[in-house]
Each structure stands twice: as C-alpha cells, then as structure tokens.
Amino acid sequence: MQTDGKPWSPYLAGALSGLVSIGSVWFAGKYFGASTTFVRTAGMLEQAVAPERVAQLDYFLKNVPKVDWQTMFVVGIFGGALIASIGDASFRYQAVPPLWERRFGPSKIRRGIGAFLGGTIAMFGARLADG
Amino acid sequence: MNDLIYGLITGLLFGFLLQKGRVLRHEKQLSALLLKDMTIIKFMLTSVIVAMVGTYLLVDLGLAKLSIKATILGANIIGGIVFGLGWGLLGYCPGTSAGALGEGRWDAIWGIGGMLAGAAIYAEAFPAMKATVLTWGDLGKITLPQVLGINHWLVIVPIVAGSLLLFRWFEKKGL
Known part of the structure; x- marks a missing residue:
C-alpha cells in the first residue's frame, strides 16, 4: 500500500x-x-x-x-x-482510477470514452440547472 | 486585469485546500455517491456553513451583495438529474476535474474534453430549452428567508446546528 x-x-x-x-x-x-x-x-x-x-x-x-x-x-x-x-x-500519474478499474477493467480507452461521455452529460445538466 | 489576478490567487488557494482535503479523487466522489465515505460531504458542508455565516455578515455590514440565481423547478430538477448521471460516470465535477488533473489523475482530461463538448451542445440547445424546460416552474430569484418571511439568521442558525449534528453522526458511524 x-x-x-x-x-x-x-x-x-x-x-x-x-x-x-x-x-x-x-x-x-x-x-x-x-x-x-x-x-x-x-x-x-x-x-x-x-x-x-x-x-x-x-x-x-x-x-x-x-x-x-x-x-x-x-x-x-x-x-x-x-x-x-x-x-x-x-x-x-493515473489513467484509470481504482474504483473504475474494479468495475470496468484496466482499459485506458474505455475509461477515456466513459469519462468523455460523463463529462458531456454532466455539463449539459449543469448548464440546464444554471449551476 | 486585477480580476484575473484575484481569480488566479483564489483558485490556487482553493485548489490547494481541495487537494489537502482529498476530495478531488474519483474514488472519493464515487464513494460519496455510494454513501460509503462522506469526506466530500464533510468538506462541502463545512465550506458552505462557514461561507454562509461570513457572507451574510458581510451583507449585513453592507460590504457585499448576494448574487442570487433564479429558481426554475423544471430546469433545476431535470438539469440536476442529468448532471448526476454524468457525474456518476465521470467521477469529477467541473471544478474538481481541473484539480484532479493537477494531482496527476490525467483521465480528468477526457472529462474536461467532454465538458467542453457538453457546453457547446448546450449552446446549440439553448433556444429549445428556453422555450420549454426553462419556463417550467419559474419562481424567480427567491431565497429561503424570503419565502419563509423571517430574518436570515433564523434560517442560518438551524442549518449550522443541523450540519454539526450530521457531522457527529458521520463520525459515530465511521463514515
């Protein structure tokens, strides 16, 4: 550890x-x-x-x-x-967070796609709520 | 120009404290959403109650003005749900993604890219939102003390007291 x-x-x-x-x-x-x-x-x-x-x-x-x-x-x-x-x-330096890796595996590409999509959705919601 | 320097200094201090409090990490954000580790709630709520007391003191002394955003139920609720879906997937929020990148968690860069894309998409969708969601349940620029018709300290003191009780409970449960 x-x-x-x-x-x-x-x-x-x-x-x-x-x-x-x-x-x-x-x-x-x-x-x-x-x-x-x-x-x-x-x-x-x-x-x-x-x-x-x-x-x-x-x-x-x-x-x-x-x-x-x-x-x-x-x-x-x-x-x-x-x-x-x-x-x-x-x-x-960390490309795949441990909790993500446990659930979705060590692929940096999969994490990249998930993070990008998550960011897109989160920002749309944040702007809609004016936050 | 002064504004830019103030912004940078304020951000440096805030980013330093976010990192020291260990609230920038994906696992901390997800563990809060899973109700397993309340570190983020402790940081956020402590920050809010300190800032709430200080800001209202400044307002009472005539040294600051509140900046109140409109409450639009449709936009706040739907926007909140959409934000939550994205936040759970990304594990960083708009401000903390910059900080997560600062402490080397460079998957945040994909999140930042996604957030820029989301902002551009929202700019395209804005006219449609303005005609629909942004008109649903528009209550204007309201505050709790104003709605309740009482002095703001009668709202602030119970919120501070309630937060302290919640913190005590977190510590007892080892959250």
Whole structure:
C-alpha cells in the first residue's frame, strides 16, 4: 500500500476554503463557480473553426467567449492541486482510477470514452440547472 | 486585469485546500455517491456553513451583495438529474476535474474534453430549452428567508446546528 502524503481533515480544509470564499466575495466581489468557464472556453475554441456559428448563438452572447475571473480561478485550482500534491508526495500519474478499474477493467480507452461521455452529460445538466 | 489576478490567487488557494482535503479523487466522489465515505460531504458542508455565516455578515455590514440565481423547478430538477448521471460516470465535477488533473489523475482530461463538448451542445440547445424546460416552474430569484418571511439568521442558525449534528453522526458511524 502506497502512502498518501499528509492529508488534512476535510473539516479543516473545508472550513478554510469557506474563509477563502468569504475573502473572494469581500475583496473581489466574486462568488465561486466553474462551469461558465467551460462555456466561454468552448466558445473560444469554436470561434477558431466556425466564428459565424458562434456569433449566431444567443448563449454565447449571454456568456461571451473570453478569459475572465472564473477562467483564472479554474486554472488556479489546477495549480493549487499540483502544488499541494507535489508538496506532500501524493501526486500520481493515473489513467484509470481504482474504483473504475474494479468495475470496468484496466482499459485506458474505455475509461477515456466513459469519462468523455460523463463529462458531456454532466455539463449539459449543469448548464440546464444554471449551476 | 486585477480580476484575473484575484481569480488566479483564489483558485490556487482553493485548489490547494481541495487537494489537502482529498476530495478531488474519483474514488472519493464515487464513494460519496455510494454513501460509503462522506469526506466530500464533510468538506462541502463545512465550506458552505462557514461561507454562509461570513457572507451574510458581510451583507449585513453592507460590504457585499448576494448574487442570487433564479429558481426554475423544471430546469433545476431535470438539469440536476442529468448532471448526476454524468457525474456518476465521470467521477469529477467541473471544478474538481481541473484539480484532479493537477494531482496527476490525467483521465480528468477526457472529462474536461467532454465538458467542453457538453457546453457547446448546450449552446446549440439553448433556444429549445428556453422555450420549454426553462419556463417550467419559474419562481424567480427567491431565497429561503424570503419565502419563509423571517430574518436570515433564523434560517442560518438551524442549518449550522443541523450540519454539526450530521457531522457527529458521520463520525459515530465511521463514515
């Protein structure tokens, strides 16, 4: 069994993240969110191949394809997790999570297809619920 | 420009804490959905109650404004069910997929690709949704204290107390 670095109590980490959220509202006037970033980024990618289509869609008028506070927030989450996991040696390259492997086997391709489909469905639902 | 720097710093802190709390992993997310390991609920609910108290204090002091999204029952319920199906399959959510990638769980990249595709599909479907699901049970921008017609602290205190009882129960049951 590999060791898992130095995890913190989820209560402590959660409470501190609540304080970070309060600080963000206080100093920057920003509430946490991530899914709008996927809309803006999808719009930016789509602009590269079909700019006239993007210009026609109401949803991209409401959520203009651009880099904003939330984009940098999501980039920061990546960086923060990288720093924390390297710092306590819990960083692992892993293509197939253990629970998935137990149920669906070790195929990286199968996991890739499942994860892609899951992501597609999850984001559609998240945007529909406006979350 | 300031906004972008604030966003990056806030994200770095949040990502660090998500990783330290060990809530980014596929097995943690799935184990919460299977009601076997409540680590994610502990993190999320602690974060929510701390932020709820602090945010309402800021609002009471006139230092912040709430940002309330509309409650649309059709969209919230159907969207929630669809999100849950996808979440169970992927095992990361939009924010945590970036963090999971950060700690080396690179299957998250397929999820991120899927989420970009899902966002593009939703942009195409939006006019149809606007004419149907997004009109079903539109209650506007409501809050619990407003619906109950009471001061917000009379809602906040019971939620904090209830959460603490739930945490005690989790610890007793070893969840």
